[in-house]
Amino acid sequence: MFRTIYIMWLREMKRFIRSRSRIIGSLAQPLLFLLAFGYGLGAVFSAAGQGNYIMFLAPGIIGMSIIFTSIFNGVQVIWDRQFGFLKETLVAPVPRLAIMIGRTLGGASVAALQGCIVLVMTSFVGFHPYSWPLVIPAILVMLLIGLLFSALGIAVGSLMRDMQGFQLVMNFLVQPLFFLSGALFPLKGAPMLLTIIARADPLSYGIDALRGFLINGSTFGIGLDLAVLAAFSIVFLAMGSYFFSKIQA
Amino acid sequence: MTDIIEVKNLTKKFGDVTAVNNVSFSVAKGERFAFLGPNGAGKSTTIKMLTTLLEPTSGSIIVDGHDPVTDSSAARSSFGIVFQDPSLDDELTAWENMDFHGVLYGVPAKERRQRIDELLKFVELDDRKDSYVKEFSGGMKRRLEIARGLLHKPAIIFLDEPTLGLDPQTRNHMWQYLEKLNEEDGVTVFFTTHYMDEADRVAQRIAIIDHGNIVAVGSGAELKAQTNTETLEDAFLALTGSEIREEHADASARMRMMRGRR
Numbered sequence: 001m002f003r004t005i006y007i008m009w010l011r012e013m014k015r016f017i018r019s020r021s022r023i024i025g026s027l028a029q030p031l032l033f034l035l036a037f038g039y040g041l042g043a044v045f046s047a048a049g050q051g052n053y054i055m056f057l058a059p060g061i062i063g064m065s066i067i068f069t070s071i072f073n074g075v076q077v078i079w080d081r082q083f084g085f086l087k088e089t090l091v092a093p094v095p096r097l098a099i100m101i102g103r104t105l106g107g108a109s110v111a112a113l114q115g116c117i118v119l120v121m122t123s124f125v126g127f128h129p130y131s132w133p134l135v136i137p138a139i140l141v142m143l144l145i146g147l148l149f150s151a152l153g154i155a156v157g158s159l160m161r162d163m164q165g166f167q168l169v170m171n172f173l174v175q176p177l178f179f180l181s182g183a184l185f186p187l188k189g190a191p192m193l194l195t196i197i198a199r200a201d202p203l204s205y206g207i208d209a210l211r212g213f214l215i216n217g218s219t220f221g222i223g224l225d226l227a228v229l230a231a232f233s234i235v236f237l238a239m240g241s242y243f244f245s246k247i248q249a
Numbered sequence: 250m251t252d253i254i255e256v257k258n259l260t261k262k263f264g265d266v267t268a269v270n271n272v273s274f275s276v277a278k279g280e281r282f283a284f285l286g287p288n289g290a291g292k293s294t295t296i297k298m299l300t301t302l303l304e305p306t307s308g309s310i311i312v313d314g315h316d317p318v319t320d321s322s323a324a325r326s327s328f329g330i331v332f333q334d335p336s337l338d339d340e341l342t343a344w345e346n347m348d349f350h351g352v353l354y355g356v357p358a359k360e361r362r363q364r365i366d367e368l369l370k371f372v373e374l375d376d377r378k379d380s381y382v383k384e385f386s387g388g389m390k391r392r393l394e395i396a397r398g399l400l401h402k403p404a405i406i407f408l409d410e411p412t413l414g415l416d417p418q419t420r421n422h423m424w425q426y427l428e429k430l431n432e433e434d435g436v437t438v439f440f441t442t443h444y445m446d447e448a449d450r451v452a453q454r455i456a457i458i459d460h461g462n463i464v465a466v467g468s469g470a471e472l473k474a475q476t477n478t479e480t481l482e483d484a485f486l487a488l489t490g491s492e493i494r495e496e497h498a499d500a501s502a503r504m505r506m507m508r509g510r511r
Contacts, residue, residue, distance in 0.1 A: 003352050003353075003355070004352075004353060006352075007349055007352040007353060011338065011341070011349060014340070014341065014345070015338075015340045015341075018340060019340070083335070083338075083339065084332060084334045084335050084336035084337070085336055085337065085338045086336075087302065087332055087336045088336045088337070088338075088350070088397075089353070090301075090302060091300055091301060091302060091325055091330055092325060092350075092353040092354060093321075093322045093323070093325035093326040093353075093354060093355075094322075094353055095322075248302060248303055248304075
């Protein structure tokens with residue numbers, strides 16, 4: 001069981017570290033958001049009495065890079081199916097659950113690593129955490145967000161037969177989850193409908209927890225954030241394991 | 250001789266399409282067994298059921314003493330498989346692909362390293378062990394897959410059209426490895442192929458499947474005698490007819506759609 005989880009995790013890490021173009025490519029988007037929104041809307045934000053926008057935005061952008069990386073990683077089940085490697089893992093004498101968990105942990109680690117790189121990047125545009133020791137729990141939150149969305153990605157990827165569905169997932173799942181999560185704007189004072197939607201979006205709680213640890217600015221309270229993230233993770237892990245175990249070659 | 254594979258009344262239906270229809274056969278331990286048939290005849294579906302990738306609709310299978318449906322883990326440990334399409338991780342090196350397999354199959358670290366080196370030498374890839382698989386040619390990938398399939402010392406190796414698209418030199422080499430392995434270590438070899446000469450030369454016994462039914466089983470010589478033909482190719486055509494199987498492309502496309510719906 002553990003050796004299976006370990007080797008699946010190791011594979012994800014190796015693939016990530018080796019694909020330099022993927023790492024660089026996935027940093028371009030957060031950087032663009034930081035520059036365009038951070039500087040573009042910064043003046044408006046502080047004029048409205050909300051303080052420094054870069055400080056507010058940076059945890060949201062970290063959350064963005066984590067959700068994109070982890071769902072993408074999970075959905076890679078389709079790639080493995082297309083390139084045949086999935087079969088190698090499906091005929092192996094190990095529980096499907098171990099394969100799925102190893103994959104999820106791998107995806108979560110890759111996403112958290114990516115989140116850390118973005119965190120470093122934000123410091124170049126003027127972001128600084130209010131307490132350095134609290135960066136450690138923030139990284140654990142990154143892992144938890146990564147776990148949640150890797151599991152969701154695997155669940156979705158297990159249900160899809162080909163890569164055509166991938167763009168659909170990105171447009172109709174990842175983008176709304178990100179834009180409606182409060183990553184870019186404060187939920188306090190947002191219209192009622194938007195607040196309700198944001199409250200149903202697990203990423204909102206992830207980003208809120210990151211804000212709690214990084215800028216001491218949690219809206220929901222870190223306890224609630226962690227409870228919701230954990231609950232969603234368990235549900236998605238169960239879904240992911242179920243759908244992954246149903247894959248037949 | 251004892252049977253290592255026993256298939257009884259095996260049936261697989263995809264909706265109203267019957268891919269495998271009440272098939273029974275057995276393979277003896279240490280045998281080289283060829284499973285032949287036109288495209289869409291049910292070969293790959295049967296192999297998938299033998300190797301736990303598909304559940305039968307009805308019938309029973311025993312692989313090395315284990316039922317692939319109820320005791321899938323034990324059944325999986327007993328065989329190695331080389332799929333019709335490559336199943337390697339292109340982003341990993343040859344050695345890493347082998348190591349990954351060894352860890353999944355629980356081969357202890359020391360033995361694993363030793364066997365990986367041995368097997369890579371055996372398929373003549375030891376000088377390329379640290380190259381990424383994406384840099385490999387089709388033949389090299391196939392050789393690596395064979396080496397990988399043997400890493401955990403399986404009792405049976407399944408090969409689904411292992412020589413498809415390979416040049417005669419590579420094909421020859423591959424069968425040399427496999428025959429050597431079969432003779433020296435007693436590994437049972439179960440393979441499918443469209444090259445009849447290959448089946449005739451390598452296999453001790455041949456089963457021919459058509460429209461989901463087994464139409465003949467016997468040695469190459471027996472099949473030729475039975476159909477009064479000179480070559481296995483003629484025997485094959487005599488048993489399965491010479492029309493091209495267009496309708497089966499349709500059947501497999503329907504199968505794919507059905508699976509997509511689930």
